[in-house]
Amino acid sequence: MFWAAAVEQLRLLAAEAWSEREAAHAQRVRRYADPYLARRSAGKKHPVEDFLFTYYTQKPGQLLRWHPGAGVVLSGEPAIARTSWKHYRKLDDGELASVGLPPGSVAVTFDRHNFLADRQDAVAFADIILRGTAARPAQFGCFGLHEWAMVYRQDKFDLRHEYLKLRLGSDGTDKVVEDNRIRCSHFDAFRFYTPDAIPRNELAPTRENQRHMEQPGCLHANMDLYKWAYKLLPALPSELVMDCFELSWRIRAMDMQASPYDLEDWGYPAIRIETPDGKAAYVEHQRSFAAEAAALRGRLAHALALLGTLNMQ
Template sequence: MQSQLTRLEVLAPEHWQAREAAHQRRASRFTAPYLDRRSAGRKHPVEDFLFTYYTQKPGQLLRWHPGAGVVLTGEAAAERADWKYYRPLSAAECADQGIDDGGAVTFDAERFRRERAETVSFTRIILSGTAARPARFACFGLHEWAMAYKSQLNGVRHEYLDLRLGAEGTDGVVEASRINCSHFDAFRFYTPQAAPLNTLQPTRDNQRHMEQPGCLHANMDLYKWAYKLSPALPSELVMDCFELSWRIREMDMQASPYDLAAWGYEPIRIETAEGRAQYAAAQRGFAEESQRLRSRLLAALELIDR
């Protein structure tokens, strides 16, 4: 046990509680407006997505965790002893770390590895495989258009939004384009008429082989993989992934067939050459940022294994 504990970072109450408060301020910028809208029965086509599509609840996002390799000290830390995947340090462990035996707690890596082994393994496969593949930048956000294809027959996913080019104009863009979506969780929402038009046929089974770092949805999903590893990851890293996903969602919907003028969003007109160039440039920037986050997530996975 001693060799393991010498690698832990010990945080005094004033230090970790300051980080906790900063995290809650950071997260509440996103959670508070969403909760207000939800209470009022209002929808937002861009800003609701991370709270309705993904499974982490606003309260879970607000809760701060230091991640693996950290000891929290003080009376307030003792309250976490009953939180899932936390454990109190024994008197001997506290003495080994040179801290008072007053309720110090740390992440329970052994229990997490035992109970979440499948999640850890799959996340490592997805992250490392995606990071190693070349990025592709020729999808131009057409997945959202494929989800609205033949809306006269299928309706639209966002029934309270108008199509910017109308139903026929939307169909015309789909039919005149080469659709190259590699992400199963986007492809599965295609209309029945659009699915055969995709040059690829992603499935849940081949997901681990098809994810690539140019894909906006694969990059948005960094938030999903981060919160699935909670509380093993520091919440600051989870929020970095969340904020990236938030900005990608904005761009994704700007390039969609929907008219978002009422919400203050200018369209990225991917039906034009200029719009496609604008989309691809932003996509490249997100890909570079996402690769850096993947590296940080993979490094955090290594801490879990220690």
């Protein structure tokens, strides 16, 4: 494995332009983050809308920071604070001249060299997952049964979302699991199965075989585009990270609508995957999300290519 040398192509972003982008990003993030922070302060939970802030490691304050991405130069007084941000660096006089700034100006850009030195393993793994997932055929026959397997034969007091009711009750939920094939390919869903549900899964995803199992029809693999995106910050523009975040947000909503939980009172009507019509609706949504995810996966792969050429055999 090696990173091929790449000539850094720098371009100056006008102060007005990046100020507008930073403000737009903040507004976009606060739409999701502010209600979550208010609920957290009040000691309240939301089964759908808290997920991206509790399951993933990127916190609201981190998400709120706007990054322009690799190769973009920010200058002027507002850029001074970024001289202390991780994986940013100041331009030298030669670089300042190349973007039309006078010597001694304060200007910062993404620090590609130190980023790759610090994050090479994480970037390499993201590349493997993204390319491998894109290369495999999409599977659309899971019907969201992973959520049902997570509560199979589980006492109501031991449910993962103990404050929610099961739409079909415990016996009805167990029957759905028993009446359907379960073929979950995503380890981070499979690892939450109840002990009785594990042998019912026709596949055996593990952390070790994850790079060979991920496939582009999987809702959770497509939600995880957000994870791979924020792990590449600040190499990526924050707008791309938020595109992944918003897709993940919508997938989570649909995933929980197809779950065994009754979320009608939360504003999320059920997709009844125990019925033929519900299965058809699930697959329709799943295919639409897969198409959106494919485009985002391509953008992430392109961003990785801009960092350098990664060859892995």
